[in-house]
Amino acid sequence: MDRQQVEKTALLARLKLSESEVVKFTDQLTGLLDYVAILNEIDTDDVEPMAHAVEVSNVLRDDEPVASLARDDALSNAPKTDGVYFLVPPILTEG
Amino acid sequence: MHHTIVIGLETHVQLLTKSKLFCGCVNRFNPENPNTQTCPVCLGLPGSLPVMNREAFLLSVKTGLALNCDISQFTKWDRKQYYYPDLPKAYQISQYDLPFSHDGFLEAEVEGQGVKRVGIIRAHLEEDAGKNMHDETGGGRDSHVDLNRCGTPLLEIVTEPDLRSAAEAKAYLDELKLLLNYLGVSDCNMQEGSLRCDANINLHIHGDDGSKIATPIVEVKNLNSFRGVEQAIDYEANRQLEIYEETGRKLGDPGVHKETRGWDANRSVTFGQRSKEEASDYRYLPDPDLVPITLTADEIDEIRQALCEFPADRRRRFSEAFELSAYDVSVIVNQGAEFANYFETVAAECGDGKQAANWCTQDVQRELNERSVAIGEFPIGAVALGTLLAKVVANEITTKSAREVFAELLESEAIEPTAALAQIDQIIEERGLAIVSDTGELEGVVETVLAGNQKIADDFRSGKQGAIGPLIGQVMREVKGADAKVVRQMLIEKIGK
Ligand SMILES: [Zn+2]
Numbered sequence: 001m002d003r004q005q006v007e008k009t010a011l012l013a014r015l016k017l018s019e020s021e022v023v024k025f026t027d028q029l030t031g032l033l034d035y036v037a038i039l040n041e042i043d044t045d046d047v048e049p050m051a052h053a054v055e056v057s058n059v060l061r062d063d064e065p066v067a068s069l070a071r072d073d074a075l076s077n078a079p080k081t082d083g084v085y086f087l088v089p090p091i092l093t094e095g
Numbered sequence: 096m097h098h099t100i101v102i103g104l105e106t107h108v109q110l111l112t113k114s115k116l117f118c119g120c121v122n123r124f125n126p127e128n129p130n131t132q133t134c135p136v137c138l139g140l141p142g143s144l145p146v147m148n149r150e151a152f153l154l155s156v157k158t159g160l161a162l163n164c165d166i167s168q169f170t171k172w173d174r175k176q177y178y179y180p181d182l183p184k185a186y187q188i189s190q191y192d193l194p195f196s197h198d199g200f201l202e203a204e205v206e207g208q209g210v211k212r213v214g215i216i217r218a219h220l221e222e223d224a225g226k227n228m229h230d231e232t233g234g235g236r237d238s239h240v241d242l243n244r245c246g247t248p249l250l251e252i253v254t255e256p257d258l259r260s261a262a263e264a265k266a267y268l269d270e271l272k273l274l275l276n277y278l279g280v281s282d283c284n285m286q287e288g289s290l291r292c293d294a295n296i297n298l299h300i301h302g303d304d305g306s307k308i309a310t311p312i313v314e315v316k317n318l319n320s321f322r323g324v325e326q327a328i329d330y331e332a333n334r335q336l337e338i339y340e341e342t343g344r345k346l347g348d349p350g351v352h353k354e355t356r357g358w359d360a361n362r363s364v365t366f367g368q369r370s371k372e373e374a375s376d377y378r379y380l381p382d383p384d385l386v387p388i389t390l391t392a393d394e395i396d397e398i399r400q401a402l403c404e405f406p407a408d409r410r411r412r413f414s415e416a417f418e419l420s421a422y423d424v425s426v427i428v429n430q431g432a433e434f435a436n437y438f439e440t441v442a443a444e445c446g447d448g449k450q451a452a453n454w455c456t457q458d459v460q461r462e463l464n465e466r467s468v469a470i471g472e473f474p475i476g477a478v479a480l481g482t483l484l485a486k487v488v489a490n491e492i493t494t495k496s497a498r499e500v501f502a503e504l505l506e507s508e509a510i511e512p513t514a515a516l517a518q519i520d521q522i523i524e525e526r527g528l529a530i531v532s533d534t535g536e537l538e539g540v541v542e543t544v545l546a547g548n549q550k551i552a553d554d555f556r557s558g559k560q561g562a563i564g565p566l567i568g569q570v571m572r573e574v575k576g577a578d579a580k581v582v583r584q585m586l587i588e589k590i591g592k
Contacts (some may be wrong), residue, residue, distance in 0.1 A: 012378070019195050049383055061148060063151070065113050066114070087239060091238045
């Protein structure tokens with residue numbers, strides 16, 4: 001794992017890393033990936049990729065509406081609201 | 096040198112379920128009451144778990160089958176990760192490598208061109224995001240987020256790049272919308288965003304020497320009307336040709352990527368958008384919160400058997416069963432399933448397809464347009480209209496009289512079916528509209544009228560054909576339900592004696 005990959009991963013995860021963190025994580029993540037790479041030694045040519053860790057399928061519910069949260073409750077965890085909408089810093093509209 | 100426009104469409108369709116895709120919040124367009132249809136699941140609160148809506152999956156499979164797709168016997172759910180305020184989980188639950196359906200087609204009639212078969216690459220099920228509202232004044236105020244729509248079921252239908260013109264794209268979308276209406280899968284209300292479209296557009300430029308060059312692919316987003324799709328295609332074709340002639344840039348050149356452009360409906364132009372993260376940056380991964388769905392071949396077959404009749408089949412059946420022109424049939428079928436059902440009942444009741452078609456596409460349609468209502472809200476039921484027309488077909492009343500009854504029924508507004516039938520008889524009775532088939536009564540009146548108008552009768556005998564008109568009028572005034580043709584015939588006979 002090189003420095004660029006760590007920086008891109010941080011960007012995608014919206015994490016702001018300091019210079020020393022970039023160095024530290026590059027090192028740590030490389031170690032991690034090297035360790036996991038042991039798995040590459042197993043021959044998986046005839047193995048179907050696993051879609052889910054549990055051997056269960058078809059968990060479905062009936063199409064019945066249930067009560068939603070009151071608006072005040074829905075908004076209660078948000079850092080900023082006007083009591084009706086969630087408010088977020090302005091999103092640029094391109095054009 | 097000439098060029099071909101190459102278009103593929105990605106259509107997002109909102110499914111008509113009662114509740115959202117993974118939670119029990121109601122699935123309803125409700126912008127007047129923002130953020131009143133949410134719960135821990137669709138708000139993405141920690142610890143909440145999604146559970147798949149059975150009906151949403153069933154509607155999806157029905158659509159896949161109607162689009163002639165292969166239905167997967169094993170399908171799973173993936174997380175598509177990106178950050179945007181209308182998506183509180185920071186990932187959308189979608190389907191990546193194992194969609195529930197793939198490899199189908201839809202046939203659409205293109206005006207003046209015949210039937211066009213459009214390949215369907217895949218249809219998959221995913222959740223919709225909420226809605227962001229930006230400060231349009233440029234004042235830089237906060238954006239507003241309404242999460243009522245967040246987590247509602249969305250079907251994405253992706254075509255092959257098979258379309259070659261704006262007209263073909265329009266024909267495909269019209270037929271798709273109609274099919275979804277017949278299936279009861281979506282109301283496709285574009286104002287409410289139930290059907291949204293992205294178009295992938297580029298040009299194939301054919302040189303005189305037989306060479307072929309493709310221009311870079313442009314994806315136009317935010318197309319929320321069929322008109323917009325058509326305009327955007329034509330606009331892009333011109334723009335791409337100009338740029339190609341200017342720069343010679345083509346698909347496959349180093350540094351040439353797929354470009355994303357928006358559609359500005361007010362100015363009728365496309366505009367450049369910041370390119371989104373590359374597909375690989377969505378970091379799709381199987382959603383551990385949702386287990387896969389498996390279907391047996393028998394189960395798929397069972398769903399197939401239960402499917403309704405598709406518009407194309409109904410056109411074919413109507414034209415055979417009711418001996419109607421292709422045009423009449425299309426007008427009826429393309430109005431939607433409810434209208435076609437209405438017509439079919441009217442036709443069955445009156446036993447005359449052409450008569451039923453004329454009334455449905457003219458008298459009924461005119462009223463619907465004037466009232467801006469759908470056939471479901473039309474005051475005269477199909478059985479009532481069919482019964483009324485049966486009387487015309489059986490020669491019990493004239494078409495003119497039927498229009499009188501129709502008009503009076505319209506004024507009386509919604510009536511329950513049996514009451515409507517009684518009312519039809521009552522109006523005919525009160526207005527004396529019944530064609531008098533009792534020739535005895537009619538003969539008496541004809542003789543009286545003739546006796547009082549010997550001069551006119553003489554004129555007619557001496558060859559003045561027009562002289563008979565006033566006599567017919569007089570008889571008709573006396574016997575309201577009389578058939579003018581019968582009266583005329585009777586007068587001529589009696590004058591001749
Ligand atoms: Zn919810």
